Amino acid sequence: MVANNPIYSAYSSASSKLICKLRMAPYPGIHHSRKSHPVLSKLGHEALGDLAALALPSLQQLFKIFSQIPLAPSNPTAAFLSSSQFEDCIMAHCDQMLAYLYFKPIKDQKAQYLELVTSRLRSSWIARLAILLDARVCESIIEDTFQPHLYDRLIGDLEVAIKTVLAWDPTSPEAYCITAMKTVVGPSSNMIQVLQSATPTFLQTAYSCPELWANNSDSTFIPLLNTAVLERHELTTFAFIDCICAMVFGVPQQVDYDTSTNSCPVGPLPFEWSHGCPMEFLLLLAEINACRDKRPDIRDWREIEHQLVTWLARPCQHDETWESCMAVAWLAVQESWRLTLLAYLYLAVCGASSDEPRVQLCISQLLQVVNTVKNYDSPEGNVPFFIQYLMVGICANRENHRRIVWKQLSNKSQTKFWRLRATDFVPVLDHLWHGAGSDGNPIKWCDYVHSRETMIPVAV
DSSP states (O other), rough: OOOGOOHHHHHHHHHHHHHHHHHHOOOOOOOOOOOOOTSSSSHHHHHHHHHHGOOOOOHHHHHHHHHTOOTTTTTTTHHTTTTHHHHHHHHHHHHHHHHHSSSEEEETTHHHHHHHHHHHHOHHHHHHHHHHHHHHHHHHTTTTOOOHHHHHHHHHHHHHTTTHHHHOOOHHHHHHHHHHHHHSOGGGGGGHHHHHHHHHHHHHHHHHHHGGGTTTOOTTTEHHHHHHHTTTTTHHHHHHHHHHHHHHHHOOOOSSSOOOOOOOOOOOHHHHHHHHHHHHHHHHHHHHHHTTTTOOOOHHHHHHHHHHHHHOOOOOOOOTTSSSHHHHHHHHHHHHHHHHHHHHIIIIIIITTSSSSHHHHHHHHHHHHHHHOOOOOTTTTTTOOHHHHHHHHHHHOOOHHHHHHHHHHHHHHTTTTSSSSSGGGEEEEEEHHHTTTTGOOOOOOOHHHHHHHHHSOEEE
């Protein structure tokens, strides 16, 4: 029986102990102070206090600006985009967006990020337009004035206008900026197509970085851990979206990844705190996806299970920018990923039914773990628990669990900054719950994929 399985027993005991620790951890009152980076001028600091003083161009103004592409140096718009005022405005916007993250950059990570943005701003007018459009998309989401179809037009205009430059240098940051905006603006049904179109750029960039291949890696597999350790953010972000989409859409990954690792950095790395995803679990997700699709040279699922069951939380090295609740939340985030991937492994690789004890144990403990993470500062600044809630929804055979998932994924305010549009998957779960899972019947992974194909068809 499952209950007599030593791996199952060890997993149950370890998870229960962690949940108890998380529940007993204190959540003191937050006295949050946002400090700006020295690169912000006086004008930039004023903008942080009153963003209206340095407002980004309106949507109508953006259409006017983009209608003037390519911008001549004498063009007043070009002069504005090259001005210190525009730079200060973008820096203020970046500082604001960092404030919406649940986990904050540590040590000098914020300074490095702002310096990177400054360097991009000063590189070309194309970069300035791309950053401007990206900032306006984010601001419209904050203000609940987001109009996807209009921004989709602007992204298309920008892509057409700079296609000669992208063809000359497809590995430029602007190429990834365009891709990132498409994943936000477009419907979920377009995600796979966007990834497919961006894959050649990803591969060309990876193969043009000799530092990624320092360990004599197999050139047919992209060394995933190295992309994060070397802080090639554009590569790690693409891989993250690729792996997540492969899971939630039930399709193959666009790229084969080398998921081997000796040990992950103590961190947290910039990728980890910005996406709420510990690096070791991205590696495991990529491996489970490949195992599900029966890719060659992949470990047996039992080895992956053993790694997840015996896994111990990585110590969190942070500084004064992290409140005590963030440190506790980081432990919960790690445990939530572990439980989610275990349930996914059992369903998608082992062919388990959702009512099996090993699956239901994951789900019940997963809900307890995510419930220990408390929001602070603003409701928008939350941990993106998208795949966690989705996995609970797939496996839920109790109405109260389904109500929790429906409420969380339907909350547009709470999910507005999540990498994938969570609300698009609510109809998928409704279809599953009223179809294969009606009356609490157990479901298989293929049942979920069928519901996803029905409600969010994608071209593969």
